[in-house]
Amino acid sequence: MSSADTSQAGGDRRKRSDARRNAQTLLDAAAAVFARAGVDAPVRDIAAEAGVGMGTVYRHFPTRPDLVVAVFRHQVDALAATPTGASGEDAETPYDVLRSWVARFTDFLVTKHGLAEALHSDQAGFESLHAEFVDRLVPVLGQLLQASVDAGQIRADVRPLDLMIAIGNLCIGAGTFPGYRARHMVDVLLAGLAHGAPASTDGDEPRARTGS
Amino acid sequence: MSSADTSQAGGDRRKRSDARRNAQTLLDAAAAVFARAGVDAPVRDIAAEAGVGMGTVYRHFPTRPDLVVAVFRHQVDALAATPTGASGEDAETPYDVLRSWVARFTDFLVTKHGLAEALHSDQAGFESLHAEFVDRLVPVLGQLLQASVDAGQIRADVRPLDLMIAIGNLCIGAGTFPGYRARHMVDVLLAGLAHGAPASTDGDEPRARTGS
C-alpha cells in the first residue's frame, strides 16, 4: 500500500541492469537536488541531474511524492524502528523517551528543506507522501504517548495523529522564516502536553474536549 | 508598504466608474470562489466568476496574494484592532486575554479553507501575504505576550513571531485531515506557554535553549 512499492532502487533482481542502475542514479540525483533546491524542485531538474529523460523518472517513480518517499525512506525507517529507549537507556522515564524521539523527528523535518511543507500541500497527490509518514510513524508515536500517559506524565487527550501532524506543522518554515525557531515551539508544545492533564492550565477548561 | 495598496475596492474616487465597480465585483467573486474552492483557486476561475477578463483581475490586484490579502483585509483588521480586552472585560487576566485572542485568530485561520496553507507556501510570491499577516498581527501579539509575561503567567522565552507562525502552522490541514484537531493543539501549545517558565517540566532542562 501507500503507493511506494516502487522497486526500491537496486533491490529488484528481475529488472534489466540499466534499469536498476538508473533507479539508483535517480535516487542519488533526487537527494542532491532536494538538498540544493528543496523537495519542491521540478522533476525535470532531477531528470537532468541524473542524466535521464522524463519518462525514466516517471517509470521508476510514478508520481513525484513517490520519489520523495523513496529518497527519505531510510530515515523514516530509522524513526519507525525505535519503539522505546533510543539508545538502550531503560532508566529514562517514558516522557523522556517521548521527548527524545520527538527531537529526532523534529531534526529530520527541519533538516530537509521543504519536507515539512511538502507533507501538507494538497496539490499533486502529495497525500501519498503524507500517508507514508502517518502509516509508519503514528504507531510508534502512539506507543510513546501511551507509555507517558500510563506513567501519569502527560495529559491523555492528545492522540498520536494530532501530535504527529502538529509537530510536522510546527516545522514548516523552519529554514524559510529567519526569526522562526521551530524546535523551540515543539518544545513548548511538549511542555503543554506534560502539564495540561494534572491541572487544567488556569482553572479555565480549554474547550470542546471532544472524544476520549 | 506590503504591496496591498491595490486600490481597495471602491475607495478611489478618481477611477472610472466601471473600474471601481469591477474592483468590488472582483472582491466579491474572489470571496465566493475562495469559500467554494479554497484560496488556491485559479485566478481564471475568479475572473470567470466575476465575469471579467484576466487582465482586469491583474490590473486591480497585481499578484494573486494581493487579492487574497484584500479579501481578508476586514478580518485581519478586526484581529489587529484588539490590543487588550476583547469585549471590554478588564477583569480578565492578561493570559485570559491572550487565550481569547488566539482563539479568535485560530478560528479565523481554520474557517478559511486553505488560508493557513497559503500563508506558508513559498511559491508565487505568497510571502507578501505572509508579510501582511506578520506586519499587522505580530505587534498585537507582542503586547498580549508581554502583558502575560509581566503578570508572571507565561514563560518569557517565546517571541511574538514564533508564536504567530506556530499558531498559523498548527492550523494547517485543519479542514483537510479528518482526524486532526487544530484548535486542540493550539490549546496544548498555549498550555506549554503557561507552564514552561516556572518549573522546567520534569527537572530535565529541555535542550538547546538557543539564545534567549
Add this chain to the structure above:
DNA sequence: CGAATATACGGAGCATCGCTCCGCTTGGCA
C-alpha cells in the same frame, strides 16, 4: 449633443509545472 482621449477591458499568449505517450535503443539470451 457629439467627438476626442485617456482609461480600462479582454483574452490570446508566454513560461513553467506535473505527467503521458510512443517511436527508438539496448540489454539479455539462444
Add this chain to the structure above:
DNA sequence: TGCCAAGCGGAGCGATGCTCCGTATATTCG
C-alpha cells in the same frame, strides 16, 4: 550474431500565474 521485449528519451498535453496590446468605453470638452 540476431532477435525482441524491457527500457529509454523527450516532445507534447493540460493547467496555472502573469503579461501584452489591440479594442471598447467612460468622461470631458467644445
